[in-house]
Amino acid sequence: MAPLVPYFISPEFNFVIALIVGIGFGYALEQAGFSSTRKLVGLFYGYDFTVLKVFFTAGVTAMTGVLVLGHLGLLDLNLIYINPTYVNAAIVGGIIMGAGFIIGGFCPGTSLCAAAVGRIDAFAFIVGSVIGIFIFMEGFGAFEGLYTANFIGAPTMGEMLGMSPEMFGILLTLVAVIAFILTGKLEDKINGRETTISKERKLVYASITVIPVVLIMLIWITPSRKEMLWNEAETAAQSADFEVKTMDIDQLAFELVHHSHEYNIIDVRDTAAFKTTIPSAINVPLWEMDSPAWTSVYKQPYKKNVFVGDFSLNVRKAAALARLLGDKDPIILVGTVPEFREVIFNPVQPAADADKHELDTFRFREDAKIKLIRMEERLKNLRQPVKKVVVKAEGGCA
Amino acid sequence: MEPKKYMNPYLAGLFLGFVxxxxxxxxxxxxxxxxxxxxxxxxxxxxxxxxxxxxxxYYQDYTKSHEGSPLNSWLFYEIVGVVIGAFISGIISNRVALKLEKGPSITNKSRLIFAVLGGILFGFGSQLGRGCTSGSALSGMAVMSFGGIITMIAIFGGAYMFAYFFRKLWLNQEA
Known part of the structure; x- marks a missing residue:
């Protein structure tokens, strides 16, 4: 699952990616005409709305793509970089940039493109940007208050407006299309000309507009890969036909005493409950089980995974999820973790008239208790609970 | 040779969106x-x-969170790519030429002065706003970031606000 950095592409190679996507970025900007300062500024005097058209088309395309990839489970939307929101700095900084745009005739990206095709004024703008950044860095103490004020995390538009991301996606697409039509008319009026768009052309534009809207609608009404995964696990866990290997408490204790290296004990309770667990267990809370960081644990062929917890349904669900995520043969513990501890660590002395089997069981538990306590002590110093950290993408421009 | 026409803006936008x-x-x-x-x-x-x-x-903090030379950063490699990509596009479309572009009513000298001034403002604002039109506005829109979109509105809104006062820079006007 993407993003491909850092699990599939190393951070070093990421620099090569940077160069390649940069080339694409620069090529697109220059082809669109963003190396011409008069074309850029045209947006603000109404004689040329190219910037708006390119900008919104690109934004809507990328946004639709992000939604689709997220929905199909190809891109983990929790890991991609969402710009943090510092309300005051975003607005004041934005207005200052706006002033810089109209006075200098470029923004940083377009000035680089214009400089690349030899525009002398673009070089002047870049020199200015370096100076401006230098001033900010040198005077940071004075601006720090404004820079960090009113921080509200990294919300998305959907969250702020209380609507689903799909709803916002459709709205933004419609706003963009309406803006394209209106600015087209305005552009004609200001330039005193009349553009007639042929019927075929109109049809092409209309059908292209429909694509993002339909895609987002489809996302909206169909369950996402993630939802499907959880639903499937839920159904499987509740079904009587769900076949999964089981172990009872004594069996698990026996295996731990004799072949502990063959098993991964996975405690699916939350981290607070995990403080007292089964010796050698690792903690993967149920709701984190589908995180990409853990799939390698389910898929590895060397150890058998034994899922333990405190509710039979949750443990079954965990095993079902693990199976869906690539574990060929998950095992579940019959009985809860506290029960395991109670049975093994406080074995009940059998009654005087107990039969041989009961006496054997008691002796086994007494022995297992000593060995497992030793194991627990040893591991306490050796290992902190294995904690897999999912690396979030870094980003931003500042 | 005449410079070629610019790409259809929607097509360019689509291409940029996929990049x-x-x-x-x-x-x-x-x-x-x-x-x-x-x-x-x-x-x-x-x-x-x-x-x-x-x-x-400020620099100490930067050094703490970034290893190696400041030039060894993702965005630096990316802008090197931007320059290369734009240059390739310029060559293909015959637009590479050492020249200065300006509004019809100002001199070359004032164009350069204002370009530097605008650069200073944009550079400063981009640091305060944590990103410019690309990093904050465009990329922010793609991931529907609230911060990115308010920065975008502020940038374009700001430019419209100031456009009237600086119309002499760009439009054909008798002073």
């Missing part, structure tokens, strides 16, 4: 520009005034 989408898919982050220019500014300070670079808190 941005690929970037997010591969790296988990968006595109940027001002951050790359910041690397240049940092590199300058580090090499011109190394002592100052070591002693000022």
């Amino acid at each position: 941005l989408l690929a970037t997010i898919y591969i790296t988990g982050r968006g595109l940027g520009a001002s951050g790359g220019i910041k690397s240049i500014a940092l590199y300058g300070v580090e090499n011109v005034a190394p002592e100052h670079f070591e002693n000022v808190e």
Whole structure:
């Protein structure tokens, strides 16, 4: 699952990616005409709305793509970089940039493109940007208050407006299309000309507009890969036909005493409950089980995974999820973790008239208790609970 | 040879959108520009005034969170790519020429002065706003970031607000 950095592409190679996507970025900007300062500024005097058209088309395309990839489970939307929101700095900084745009005739990206095709004024703008950044860095103490004020995390538009991301996606697409039509008319009026768009052309534009809207609608009404995964696990866990290997408490204790290296004990309770667990267990809370960081644990062929917890349904669900995520043969513990501890660590002395089997069981538990306590002590110093950290993408421009 | 016509803006936008989408898919982050220019500014300070670079808190914080030279950053490599890509596009479309572009009513000298001034403002604002039109507005829109979209509104709104006062820079007007 993407993003491909850092699990599939190393951070070093990421620099090569940077160069390649940069080339694409620069090529697109220059082809669109963003190396011409008069074309850029045209947006603000109404004689040329190219910037708006390119900008919104690109934004809507990328946004639709992000939604689709997220929905199909190809891109983990929790890991991609969402710009943090510092309300005051975003607005004041934005207005200052706006002033810089109209006075200098470029923004940083377009000035680089214009400089690349030899525009002398673009070089002047870049020199200015370096100076401006230098001033900010040198005077940071004075601006720090404004820079960090009113921080509200990294919300998305959907969250702020209380609507689903799909709803916002459709709205933004419609706003963009309406803006394209209106600015087209305005552009004609200001330039005193009349553009007639042929019927075929109109049809092409209309059908292209429909694509993002339909895609987002489809996302909206169909369950996402993630939802499907959880639903499937839920159904499987509740079904009587769900076949999964089981172990009872004594069996698990026996295996731990004799072949502990063959098993991964996975405690699916939350981290607070995990403080007292089964010796050698690792903690993967149920709701984190589908995180990409853990799939390698389910898929590895060397150890058998034994899922333990405190509710039979949750443990079954965990095993079902693990199976869906690539574990060929998950095992579940019959009985809860506290029960395991109670049975093994406080074995009940059998009654005087107990039969041989009961006496054997008691002796086994007494022995297992000593060995497992030793194991627990040893591991306490050796290992902190294995904690897999999912690396979030870094980003931003500042 | 005449320069070729610009690409259809919607087609260019579509292309740009896919470049941005690929970037997010591969790296988990968006595109940027001002951050790359910041690397240049940092590199300058580090090499011109190394002592100052070591002693000022802002630079110390930067060094703590970034390894190696300031130029060894994702955005710097990316803007090198931007320059190459734009140059290739310029060659293909016959637009590479050493020249200055300006509004009809001002001199070359004032165009250059205002370009530097605008650059200063944009550079400063991009740091305060944590990203420019690329890193904050465009990439922010792709991931529907609230911060990115209010920055975008502020940038374009700000430019419209000031457009009237600076119309002499760009429009054909008798003073």
